Amino acid sequence: MARAKVEQHPATGMTLIVMVGLSIAFLLFIAFLNVVKTGNILSEANLLYAALVFYAGAGALYLGFGITGTDAYVKFASLATWAGLIANTGAVAHRWYEAGHPPFASVYEMLLSFVWTLAALTLIAEKRYGVKVIGTVTMPVAIVGVVLMELLPNEVRPLVPALQSTWLHVHVTLAMLAYAACALSFALAMMFLIQDKVKTEFFLAATSVFTVVIYAAILGRFERWGGLSVIAWDPENKTEVFIARNVRMFVTIPDLGWLMLLVFVAVAVPLALYVLARVKKNEAFLDTANKAVFVSILLQALALVFFILRARDGQYPSLDAEGFYPTSLAASPFILAALVGGIFANLLYLLLLWRREDLERLLPDADALDRITYKTICIAFPLLTLMIAAGAFWANRAWGSYWNWDPKETWAAITWLVYAGYLHMRITRGWRGRRAAYFAILGFAVVMFTFFGVTYLLHGLHAYA
């Protein structure tokens, strides 16, 4: 159905470019009016806003390319990415100058650097390796990153004594590079699986599991009477509210939990249908599952809208203390990112479902993708090693011990071991192709857990990041 729709109205190359160009111009004009009012052109906020506008334009064009395969889009998309990257570089430089240290000290600053790296890598992957569709994936991630930055507390905070070390900067820079390389290897492994004629159902199962995990994690804060607990926010000091050291205070938004539960069911339906199709060996269930994905995207969008509306501000009762306390989107960046990520993953699946042949035509061949995946991991692994070593050296100077088995350290070691396992299987056992690709995907899942999961689920010494 939807596939037929796209084919009935083949968007010509120019229409989308002109539309995107006009929207960029419009948004920049709005921003210009704002600049006239405040009289400060090159503030960090404006640079970041410009980066957002350009990344969004690039994202739209890359998506347009992914859907139609029109080469003209890529040219303008990379132009927009360049513009975004320049604005982003300006923001990084501004931050660095203002803070007097490289921007790695808070979640906001790390995101700033991460988005910059992502945009730079996109351009490298596109120009150097000819992986043109990569922007379809990276640009939306960059957009989410910039939007999160707009929400997070962004004033320059002075560095507390433990963070005043060159080794910290070395450690974090290496971490960013290593994680970016891991992300790239993940994307390449996924593309390999597409080129390797892995059935579309596999991606259906993968995206469904991913989305189900997201909503299950969100529902971990489901309270009785259908409320959803989010972290309380102190709008004056722009920080989360703590009731004890490392213990955050939660407020419960009424009824939002029910909505999340409903969406959880909706995203579980495609997975259930997939399992049913597998068990009963009936392909008809898969068609229903694909329709269910479409429905679940709509519901997920609804959940996102309601979440933003209710968690943006407002006073809610808390389970930890008497009375009502405020919250803000800034207190729940990871729920927001998870919601957007879920929608995005499902949209990517729909893209694959509808335009698989085009995608296969646009991607490099399977062998090349397999090799590039391996090469990316060959870059990621030494970086991971050095990152851990620099972290240990810093810990040794700051706390008198190079290894404490704190959760972040342990998980970094686990990441390292997983990639070490990959390399051993590939070099000594000759693992190629799919098995290697699955391993690369597993490796990135562990990286993501080390980066986000450990910070928010397990706490330890790494309270800064």
Place this chain on the structure above:
Amino acid sequence: MSLSLSSVVRKTWQTLSSVKTGVILIILVVIFSAAGTVILQRPMTDPDDMQRAYSPAMLRFLDATGLTDIFHAHWFVALMLLVSLSIIAASVERFPNAWRYFARPYKSPDDGFRRVLPIQAQIPITNEEAALSTAERVLRKNRLKSEHIVRTNSFSLFSEKHRMSEMAVYIVHASLLLIFLGGIVDALWGWRGFVTLTPGSASNQIEMSNGANRALPFSIRCDGTGEETYTDGTPKKWWSKLAVVENGREVFRKEIVVNDPLAYRGVRFYQASYGRTGKLEQLLLNVVPKDGKTAAREIALGMNQTVELDADTSVQLAEFIPDFVVEDGHVYARSTDISNPAVHLIVSSKKTNKSVNVWFPAIEGIAENAASPYTFTPKDLKTGLFTGLQVSHEPGQWSVWAGVVLMAIGLTFVFYVVHIRIWVVPVKDIHSGNLVLWIGGSANRNRDAFEQTFKKLAEQLRSELKTQPAAEAEKPAASMAGN
């Protein structure tokens, strides 16, 4: 089947050295480390929190199996030792072969080798010697030095670079063992403790993390400590001036800050905490006589210090309570934080031998401030500072850092340095019987890139051979065409 000792040893060795065992051990380490980040761990977690989190039976089970302190449990240490043994066994098992390969490079390929080598090319030639010298020149142009291999019935060329790359994986494994060794040394002989010093005091007693005390052969003296803050009040810097005193002599001196410790004889002192002791050093008071006979003046009092106010009256600082609470007409200290301080002064008269209790603040029912012949106003309160030093002795850390450096070198070789070998042999083609120059190449990794390099090299050689002995080459080329 007899289970002789040697066969058991051989079996164990084979199992230990297999890649499969290695991967299984890695998976076990991963599972248990992950468990160690999910299950609450003993020394770090408060015992009360542990009891709140798990049921008593569960907690007993976790404690008995060592799951509440996984990373120091005996079986985890045993697992790490097994990993080390597996690395050693795997390396020892494979090393002799690799060493032979490394020490005695295969220089003149035989027929069988030439047939199966995947990367090769053949170029028709007429003159063996001329062709070989051309090949040598072309190789040199590509920055490859070549060696003349003379056998009884043949001449050939052998060229290679970065042979070291074959050994790289052993370097990486050895570096891992060095890191483990450092960890084991520190686990056995290393220690961690804490010492709290106030300015002017010295100590050689370190309070260990297990509660015991350790005496150092030297003592550490604090000559001052302090804090600098940013304008918004967040701490910017904590510093302590430390001196090492050995046999009564000062031998070393350093101002330490966070991230820059003092090290002396393998013992390192880190700035870990900083604060106020809750003990009073000096109290400044404004004193005004109630009868107005003498002028107002300012006095400074230390703990238990007495100051004469006039010929008859004296005042003593009797008590300082940093955080006071009143219960049943008595004053108690609630904590040592200076959050709610109270001061107790005793004003006594020699003549009448009477004393009056003056309190700040004036606590109802206890304070007799009105009966005092002087009015006191507290001006300033100086409390003591302390610096908390983390002390550690890690004799194994140098092995760890050496391992890290070695690993960086090893990984560079493993991933980025390719061992390339090229053989050039003039042979008779089996089918046609014509003389050809056989060139073969191999690379231990990144083969697709090497294949491109090799193709280019063969192309270069082909064109060089064609242009150079043009006159002579014409005839055989024609005859080739005839075939």
